[in-house]
Amino acid sequence: MHKLVQLVGQAIAYALFAVAIGYFATRPAYTHLDPDKALIKLSFSHAGQRKGECRRLTPEELAELAPNMRRPLDCPRERLPLRVELLLDGETVFQGELPPSGLAGDGASTVYRKFPVAPGQHRLNARLRDTARTEGFDYESEQDIVLEPSQVFVVDFKSALGGFIFL
Amino acid sequence: MSGLRQLSRAGLETVDNWFNRAFGPAWNPLYQLGALGWFFYWITIVSGVYLFVFFDTGINQAYESLEYITNVQWYAAGVMRSLHRYASDALIIVMMLHLMREYVMDRLRGARWFSWVTGVPLLWLVFACGISGYWMVWDVLAQYIAIASTEWLDALGIFGEPIARNFLNPQALSGRFFTLMVFIHIAVPLIMLLVMWIHIQRQTNARVNPAKGLTLGTLGMLLVLSLAEPAVSQAPADLSKVTAVVNLDWFFLAAYPLLDRVSGGTLWAVFGGATLLLLLLPWLPPKRREVPAVVDLDNCNGCGRCAADCPYTAISMEPRSDGAAFTQEAVVKDSLCVSCGLCAGACPTSTPFRRTTELIPGIDLPDLTIRALREQTLAAAAGLSGAARVLVFGCCHGPALQALRAPGVAVLELPCIALLPPSFLDFVITRKHADGVLLTGCPEGNCHHRLGIMWTEQRLAGERDPYLRKRVPRERIRACWAGVSGSRRLQKELAAFRAGLDGLGPLERERPQPASPAPGQEQEHRA
Numbered sequence A: 001m002h003k004l005v006q007l008v009g010q011a012i013a014y015a016l017f018a019v020a021i022g023y024f025a026t027r028p029a030y031t032h033l034d035p036d037k038a039l040i041k042l043s044f045s046h047a048g049q050r051k052g053e054c055r056r057l058t059p060e061e062l063a064e065l066a067p068n069m070r071r072p073l074d075c076p077r078e079r080l081p082l083r084v085e086l087l088l089d090g091e092t093v094f095q096g097e098l099p100p101s102g103l104a105g106d107g108a109s110t111v112y113r114k115f116p117v118a119p120g121q122h123r124l125n126a127r128l129r130d131t132a133r134t135e136g137f138d139y140e141s142e143q144d145i146v147l148e149p150s151q152v153f154v155v156d157f158k159s160a161l162g163g164f165i166f167l
Numbered sequence B: 001m002s003g004l005r006q007l008s009r010a011g012l013e014t015v016d017n018w019f020n021r022a023f024g025p026a027w028n029p030l031y032q033l034g035a036l037g038w039f040f041y042w043i044t045i046v047s048g049v050y051l052f053v054f055f056d057t058g059i060n061q062a063y064e065s066l067e068y069i070t071n072v073q074w075y076a077a078g079v080m081r082s083l084h085r086y087a088s089d090a091l092i093i094v095m096m097l098h099l100m101r102e103y104v105m106d107r108l109r110g111a112r113w114f115s116w117v118t119g120v121p122l123l124w125l126v127f128a129c130g131i132s133g134y135w136m137v138w139d140v141l142a143q144y145i146a147i148a149s150t151e152w153l154d155a156l157g158i159f160g161e162p163i164a165r166n167f168l169n170p171q172a173l174s175g176r177f178f179t180l181m182v183f184i185h186i187a188v189p190l191i192m193l194l195v196m197w198i199h200i201q202r203q204t205n206a207r208v209n210p211a212k213g214l215t216l217g218t219l220g221m222l223l224v225l226s227l228a229e230p231a232v233s234q235a236p237a238d239l240s241k242v243t244a245v246v247n248l249d250w251f252f253l254a255a256y257p258l259l260d261r262v263s264g265g266t267l268w269a270v271f272g273g274a275t276l277l278l279l280l281l282p283w284l285p286p287k288r289r290e291v292p293a294v295v296d297l298d299n300c301n302g303c304g305r306c307a308a309d310c311p312y313t314a315i316s317m318e319p320r321s322d323g324a325a326f327t328q329e330a331v332v333k334d335s336l337c338v339s340c341g342l343c344a345g346a347c348p349t350s351t352p353f354r355r356t357t358e359l360i361p362g363i364d365l366p367d368l369t370i371r372a373l374r375e376q377t378l379a380a381a382a383g384l385s386g387a388a389r390v391l392v393f394g395c396c397h398g399p400a401l402q403a404l405r406a407p408g409v410a411v412l413e414l415p416c417i418a419l420l421p422p423s424f425l426d427f428v429i430t431r432k433h434a435d436g437v438l439l440t441g442c443p444e445g446n447c448h449h450r451l452g453i454m455w456t457e458q459r460l461a462g463e464r465d466p467y468l469r470k471r472v473p474r475e476r477i478r479a480c481w482a483g484v485s486g487s488r489r490l491q492k493e494l495a496a497f498r499a500g501l502d503g504l505g506p507l508e509r510e511r512p513q514p515a516s517p518a519p520g521q522e523q524e525h526r527a
Helices: A002-024 A059-064 B003-027 B033-054 B062-072 B074-104 B110-137 B140-154 B163-167 B175-199 B212-228 B256-260 B264-283 B305-309 B342-346 B370-382 B422-430 B452-460 B487-504 B521-525
Strands: A029-031 A038-046 A082-088 A091-098 A109-117 A120-129 A139-147 A152-158 A163-166 B245-247 B315-319 B328-332 B390-395 B409-414 B436-440 B477-480
Touching (some): A002 B003, A002 B074, A002 B212, A038 B163, A139 A163, B003 B212, B033 B062, B033 B074, B033 B175, B033 B212, B062 B110, B110 B140, B110 B175, B110 B264, B140 B163, B140 B256, B140 B264, B256 B264, B305 B315, B305 B342, B342 B452, B422 B452, B436 B487
Parallel strands (some): B390 B409, B436 B477
Antiparallel strands (some): A038 A109, A152 A163
């Protein structure tokens, strides 16, 4: 009888362990984002212009350098921060100054932001300034978009391709 | 012991007792959580190797190969996949319970810091293994994990460009990143194995295999679960869609929803702080360092019993340094010694019968020498009166002993019950200092110093040196492994024991003729 009680006790313990593992391995479901929303991702990596002007070295200066280091231009390393704005239906959803990366501030500026928005038709406007100008933007794109629920819409930027890319 | 810890320990022992009723101390899963962790680890390794045969590491083929594994070869690879998942979940459970248990039982301080500290990186490694494994399925859960993990890593600010950009959209997806995950999922378990091996290095007879019955039962449970609820993939990943609702594995991924509520940097700070706290726990607050065991070479014949019995590998046998006619001598590594006294209990020279020379054993605890123990034993026994006089030897990690004191009952507290050499029982009973001896301490299977109860029982049963002599009437010895929560049980056991002793009456022989000594006993009076 004692053995039987032991076996029943073991069976209960194993069953509880199995149920706990089996249940919590996939349940309860987690709602990460409202399924009725779409998501706009603003993400790119782009280097601003250099903070100072490049200077052409004189032939004398070049001659003083080791042969493998004779570059005609002496450019300051530090880059300007980027000024970025993203507007949806005329409303600003992101506005910021992106500092250059790197200890010397000579790397690319990067951004990775997410904005849940209602699906449907929207007008998207993206602007970027990467020079020392104080007014206006160097790149600007505007597009009418239609977003489906749960759709991921990406706003990327590649200067080589002419500016903003809407994907 | 602090009140809170005492309470927690009593609560833990209550749960232990439920499991003891069902499994018995030998199979109690709570007594072998570390060993179960090893077992689950090996299941994931074996099943993982099998799955890798059928798994296609291409980012576009991974999901399809897992569909084949799950649906076409469900009877073998499918079961293996389920075992792989559920064993890893079980590993998380036993690992967390193991951590909490060792903390509550205060098995992390002093020289035991090493096992605790080396266990902390295992937490990170186990989670890294599991998370990278889910990534490889490349379903919507993998997509969620990939994006959330890379966003979280980006919060560290160590990458030139956000690595989450690798999962921006289907065009951004690179097979190289996926290959990196496959590499991590194979490399991290190998690193884990190395750390697990280091984790048990300072333990003698470290238990890495659960009891056979428990092993079979657990494996059977996992198999039944695998057949009843097979592990399956969720919908295939699609980076053009948001993973709005996901079925998380809460054992591995419970922290991920926090990333939707707090910043990645905050979560790093929390987990980093928690890790640091765990690493510092063995020294919070600082513990008074007990004086380590000392070897007296004049009384050490290099038999090696102390080294064999030390639970913490604190004693090694080295070549003789004093010119005595023995090949070896015991050497104590002070930094590893927890002053449990198991070595003194194992030393054949630790006998209270010695009269011709001063009682100094080959190895001894300065804080409680064998000589002092003999004096305390005699003093305690001298205070006994009436019938059925009982001397109770108990360890300080077991039940409260003071309440047992009575005219016919005296108690002596030890750091561990295995500090008590069997010859003391012989001494107390055959010299009629008491009518019986009751041994008590931690619960059976859950000795604070790991091996104290086992060694004591084996010594009493004549299975381990130093043996209890056959001449000692066993009916005058009782063991009750009650634990801190077993005071009432101990009192009942003591009452029943005394009633039994009353029936036996006093020991008849004043000085019984010694029986033929057990093997090894000849060395008992070397000095």
